[in-house]
Amino acid sequence: MCSCGIFPQFSITIYSINIMETPMPVTRQSRLNLHQRRLVKLENILNQLKSADQRFFWLRLTTFFGGWALAVLTAFLLPGTAWIFVLLVSMALFVVVVLYHHKLDIKRRRFEQAVAWFSAQVARMQLDWTKLPQPVEISAGSEHAFAGDLNLLGTRSLLHLVDTCTTSGGHARLRDWLLNPILDAAVIRRRQAVIREMAALPGFRNRLMLASLPDPKSTDRTWEVEKITTWLNTGTPPASFVPTLIGLGLLAVVNVILFVLATLQILPAYWQFSLVIYAGLYLLRYAEFKSLFQEAYTLGKVLAQFRTVLEFLESYPYSRGSQLGEICVLLRVEEKRPSRILRRVAWLISAASLQNNQILTLLVNVLVPWDLFFTYLLNRYKETIRGLLPGWLDTWYEVEALNALANFATLNPEYTYAEIVEPGLTSGESVLAAQGLGHPLIPIQVRVCNDFNLAQKGEVAIITGSNMSGKSTFLRTLGINTVLALAGAPVAAEVFRLQLLRLFTCIQVSDSLSDGFSYFYAEVHRLKQLLDALQINDQPGVLFLIDEIFRGTNNHERRIGSQAYVRALVEANGAGLISTHDLELSKLADENPMILNYNFRDDVVDGRMFFDYRLRPGPSPTTNALKIMALEGLPINPA
Secondary structure (H helix, E strand, O other), X not given: OOOOOOOOOOOOOOHHHOOOOOOOOOOHHHHHHXXXXXXXXXXXXXXXXXXXXXXXXXXXXHHHHHHHHHHHHHHHHOOOOHHHHHHHHHHHHHHHHHHHHHXXXXXXXXXXXXXXXXXXXXXXXXXXXHHOOOOOOXXXXXXXXXXXXXXXXXXXXXXXXXXXXXXXXXXXXXXXXXXXXXXXXXXXXXXXXXXXXXXXXXXXXXXXXXXXXXXXXXXOOOEXXXXXXXXXXXXXXXXXXXXXXXXXXXXXXHHHHHHHHHHOOOOOOOHHHHHHHHHHHHHHXXXXXXXXXXXXXXXXXXXXHHHHHHXXXXXXXXXXXXXXXXXXXXXXXXXXXXXXXXXXXXXXXHHHHHHHOHHHHHHHHHHOOHHHHHHHHHHHOHHHHHHHHHHHHXXXXXXXXHHHHHHHHHHOOOOEEOEEEOOOOOOOOOOEEEEEEOOOOOOOXXXXXXXXXXXXXXXXXXXXXXXXXXXXXXXXXXHHHHHHHHHOOEEOOOEEEEEOOEEEEEOOOXXXXXXXXXXXHHHHHHHHHHHHHHOOOOOOOEEEEEEOOOOOOOHHHHHHHHHHHHHXXXXXXXXXXXXXXXXXXXXXXXXXXXXXXXXXXEEEEOOEEEEOOOOEEOOOOOXXXXXXXXXXXXXXXXX
């Protein structure tokens, strides 16, 4: 355990408490229990590190001011330059304490990151949205084929649950896989294989996540890679930068020589005058170059952490034939290895880290132009890094997005991977077949799962049922699992077979006051988009999900329009489901065998509505509008 003394035992690490390589238990509950035990252990150690951090704060103050006080006292009590020796020894001790405190601070931050990570893991398993990091604010646009209807974006969404990426590129890649799937069975199967491989490597995934997490003090949970790219593409420092650096360097050498000569009583204290000249020139020009140092130092720190991630991906012992290893092959090309290129940058950042301590920064820069010197060295590495960074980042984005889906698979061991079927390769293969299908955003304790099958293109399943019986939720369940399947992620089902299909939904249509669109017009526009998509025969068919068709008009015209629309769907390049309250629409199954009826039922138990959310064949035998009105005390008898 971590010592509670002034100098804690730094041998304690996240890895040494056995939270990385422990094999994952088989069941969901046992995995949840494991994460909770890890979290308690990490929090205990973090509390000890925080206590030690407070003690170091007071030790630093005592060492610094005590050293100066001792030097002043020595100057009064002893003749000569003994006070200088005392001051130098005191400042050396202060530097040791600062460095030791810095080491402790790094360890404390790592444990803060680990606590945050495993807290989020527990929250993901329990669907505790309040304890998850806020999602990245994005919009797919109102014209997207399905994003607005399936709770894919925003708070309490699929992306909110799945996305563990810490770079903007990783976020974008994962989002693109979900919203713009590549309808290529080989691509999907290859991604499934990599996700399976990564899900079986908990040590790899946890180390990668902890190396990728930004500084806990930062309010932004995403790496700002664009700033690094901008820095790499900016021009060189002003022409006066190098002459200024050389001039200050020469003055610093003169200061040291004159100080030594004065100490040896060979010359008077001329160093005081040269020091004033040095300080004046430094302050005069530093304002011009200060932003260069701050920019180079800040972005250099990001590159240093990139080094941690990239070197981990570079050096990890991938097994023979590993598909994950193939993705990271660019990082292992000898002349392009990040370890070779970024090691120097890491050393420079370590040396420049005096910026973290204002007192020490002042003392050092009084002696030498430290900040400007390291600004010069960091800028020299722009050319080398500029040509390699895009390839490195692309690899990181790919692995990071895959890691998010692998983490989703690990937290949900009962989920399965979809069997992707290419149309036309197997005769008699269903368009979609699911067993034990549930919604991944509904807590497992209350989730109800159903079986469903669409046997062939042209089939239209009409789902009837009363209010709140589960029709809309079932459409979203099919849609969100289809999105996961096409992204290569596991789905919330026991079995899920799917032909390559374009997904299109019409569930959550809304009017637009700014555009002057009524609800009915917006729905008509959306359904016309679906018909247009169904007419494209040189692309995979469409899996359509329509909720409460033509609800924005009167009963008579809705029935006429709905019947005509369903007949058009049967003849098109697709298959799908339509939910409706209109029991008359279910009669279309009598005239066409491609139209199938399903229903959700309800009942009144002890004066309360009861729903079992089970999908059954056939049209709905019950309605509940009048029941609900009566239960709430509204009049239902006709006048």
